Amino acid sequence: EVQLVESGEGLVQPGESLRLSCAASGFMFSTYSMYWVRQAPGKGLEYLSGIGSGGENIHYADSVTGRYTISRDNSKNTLWLQMDRLRVEDMGVYYCARGRDGLLDRWGQGTVVTVSS
């Protein structure tokens, strides 16, 4: 069974950093691209970042470029999102998702990020 489990939930102040993790199991992690998607409270889905199966083809939404860094370790079946210089508007549920060419076919249950002073 495909499983994606996010962790790293936390409450931080504006300007601080947080690192999210996504542990994958039940499929060949190294053959899939991986993605992060955010959902602010009561709002829609916002695509944030993607990384190719081998760690190549990294891209970011304009809203997080220069502040967020996506990475992965295929030997550990793990995806990360390093979030720096967090803003209040970065608050929400963060989902990791599996996919190919940007099509997201399986999603984790999400982890909550709260940014507040």
Add this chain to the structure above:
Amino acid sequence: EFVLTQSPGTLSLSPGERATLSCRASQSVRSNYLAWYQQKPGQAPRLLIYGASSRATGIPDRFIGSGSGTDFTLTISRLEPEDFAVYYCQQYDNSPRKFGQGTKVEIK
């Protein structure tokens, strides 16, 4: 800037009725790289349709995707109680892979 516009924002229907959701792109979506996702309250999104018209694994045939170029439609032929949810379209033609703002299908 590539924009996906979904309409209507909210659709109020009764079980058994037909739902028609629209997704319009600001520029043509190459190779119909357009997907639809369903999200229920408190749950992660679920892939319904990819390639504009192909159903994902396990998706019932009452979910029908159609369209090409800039105009796409998701039709739910007969609404079941479990279909009341928010639906998002997404283009995966180019980066970043943007979503539409969503259509809520609610019980009338």
